[in-house]
Amino acid sequence: MPFNILVLACLAYVIFLFLVAFLVERRAAQGEAGWLRSPLVYTLSLSIYCSAWTFYGAVGYAARSGLEFLTIYLGPSLVFVGWWWVLRKLVRIGRQQHVTSIADLISSRYGKSNLLGVIVTVIAVVAATPYIALQLQSVTLSFGVFATAASEGLTPPDKDSTAIWVAAGLALFTILFGTRKLDANEQHTGIVTAIAVEAVVKLVAFLAVGVFVVWGLAGGPGDIVARINASPIADWQLQPGRWVGLMALSAAAVICLPRMFQVLVVENADERHLATASWAFPLYLMGMSLFVVPIAVVGLALLPAGSNPDLFVLTLPLSQGRGGLAMLAFLGGFSSATSMVIVAAIALATMVSNHVVMPLWLHLRPAHAVSGDVRRIVLRARRLSIAGVLALGYAYFAVSGGSAALAAIGLISFVGVAQILPPMLGGLFWRGSTRVGATLGLCLGFAVWAYTLFLPSFGPDAVIPAQVLAEGPLGIGWLRPQALFGVTGMDPLLHAMFWSLVLNTAAFTFGSILTFPSPMERMQGAAFVNVFEADQTGPRGWAQGRAEPEALLVMAQRILGDEAAQSLFEGAARGQGKVGYLPDATPKFVEDLERRLAGSVGAATSHAMISQLVGRARVSVEDLMAVANETAQIKEYSTRLEAQQDELTRTARALREANEKLTQLSVQKDAFLSQISHELRTPMTSIRAFSEILMEADLPPEMVVNYARIIHDEAIRLTRLLDDLLDLSVLENGSVQLNLGLASLPEMIDKALRTAGNTRPERVFAVQRDSAAEAIFLHTDADRLTQVFINLISNARKYCGAERPELRIAVRQKGGRVTVDFIDNGAGIAKEAQALVFEKFARLTDETRAGGAGLGLAICREVMANLGGTITYLPGQGGAAFRVTVPLRLEKAA
């Protein structure tokens, strides 16, 4: 295989990936992403878990330790199969909070603490550096394999310069597609699709090599089983500690690795994709590990002793003269390495720029948060971070010399990132976990990991002196890095994992139990742990109206870009029912804006930037109350709702009643008007007619006198009618002046009888009275009450149709009230008319029109109402009967 063809193939492959990423980005920009964001692409992008370590290293691992390599894939498979437990919640939180990285998640969960973000970033960078070095090393080694076979064409460069070229090329690619824009959700459609393509390439390549080995070199599955049992691999013994420990470790790593978090949570376009990935990703892992043992067995048998088992995937086809297959395998390995490095670099760069560079920059030049071009700063920070991460990886590669076995480096890195697991799981499921606990746990775990595993991995005397390794610092035996607290029998990796995670979890748990979280932490904790509850509103961190919407818009434009920011603000303004681009800076809006900005620069930075505009009012009084007493608040809320509903029902009922009354009143008023015009018109007509007759000159004098009297009588009737109307309106208004005083009831009745005697004086009435019962003094308006009595007696005189009319006046005193009944022996009032008699202009018969206009009883009713009493018709007394009830003492109305 000529080396220059290899370089050419590599370049062509990279250009192809460029094209894929470029086209996809363009389609996504046109809003036609469609299938590009399908569950398939999501699952394939997850395959960056299988880095070059898997592609090349798994075979080497199997050659050295048999089936143990399976633990690295079984752990993640179990995590995905059990997605309902952790992954679902993680993805939901990631989407809801616009999480940009794993450091952002931890920082956001623990009260948007930037310190935690920095710690997680440091851990991630330190743990990822050897891993990136490992990828560079594998690419370099695979180049080296072909280089040894090269006989013509270009002379392959030495391995250091190969690594430099690879690192620089990857940095360029990552910068070009990873930091082209500052996306609201920090998603990179183009990169993700390119990675999905690479995932297909590496799977196909590995399966092709596997099929070639099983059916080409060996005689099929049966033969392979026989060969396995005959090979040195069969001597492998399962070590229970490592079997369990490595499985747990890889399960933790698949969640905690920054690059896995990036594709799993940050790049997730739809939560439903996770359901597909829950079985498809384990299937992919199974495909990647199916042929590992066969390749290792056949490689060990066919290749000369001493050849590197880490490169069997390449060397086996090459040794059989299968150049094309070897090229495919090489591209598969190349894909594994590049995809991992690209995503890891993006993830780490996001963390470094959001949690280290931006806060530092904001701290140094706070004024620029609002006025400066934040977008450019963030992008530049990311690009520099990507270059920095790759440079670190290269430096590690150059320093370590790329000698150690691949698998060892990978596992060391896994233990490092696994330190993030306790605060992460605690944050997802335990509301009691606090920032202090998380900080203590992370720092302690990281320190123990570095002391027991990372630093010793450079070899004795590289960082830690050999003497310390053997005897402990200052000769303290129980502090020996690889035998902490006298635990000597353990495998160094398990030893480090055991102690770092145990101490980490213990510090985290006890730190959380002993400290008290800040309000912001408690609110974020509730938002994270209860993310699946529908009425989750999230914390309201901002006080009302402190920020100028215009300043917020200016800042949002700096970060999101003009168009995105304006459409965000316009949408919010429309949501508030306003026109234009400036919504009110309600707490909800500011909160939403903060989350959007967090999608670009991370929760802590976005929080800090907004707090520069809004002020330091981080937690409102309502929130504090809510934190202090959620239960009481819920209770109060529901009682308030109930009260509100009752109130509404009452109001509706009152309104309905008022409406009915108004309708009735309107009908009454119309009837009243027509009645009154009729009543006024009748006397007017006769007055007009007779005065017209009077105008005729030749009338006999007696007729003139007669007619003049008629006119006079009618005028009197009109005056009385008008007087009555006036009286009625005064009484109805309640503006009547009462002349209160002590009055004797018999005297009033006497007077009433005397006055009423004028009505139809020709009739003789027998009046029955009970003078003993009548002997009562009332405190009331005597004139008004007498008026009522006169009216009732006159009515009796007018309408009682009996032969020998009788009127009985019965007085009774009960409680503080006096009732006076006027009962005659006439025909009485028909039942249906009883309700009408007190209405205005209600006249039952037309026979005796001399008496007023039918206003008498209406006036009586109003008078009695003014006197604090009542007048009612009393049925069943053998004639017309009215009962007047008055209070014994009428107090002056207030």
Place this chain on the structure above:
Amino acid sequence: MRPSRTPLFLARRSYRVRRLRDFARLLPVLGTFLVLLPVLWAPAATSAPDTAPDGIYLFVVWAGLVVAAALMARGLGSEANKTETETGAGAAAEGED
């Protein structure tokens, strides 16, 4: 102190969805048990090499898990986007304090 909006008994369909979720929670436990089982075989009493049978066993378990998860995902995929208020049990277990 949530007011108890959840009914005590469910229709057949919702009941099945609930049991499916139970299964989703159980599956990784079952899987863990199965893949840790070889630990108990470790001190091989027989002298016959057991690497190949062990490997075949693990891959069969693995494939079984994939199939079970695939069957389950079809039923749960549409549920994943919903909130869990109606499940009661899960939310209550997670949301103490």
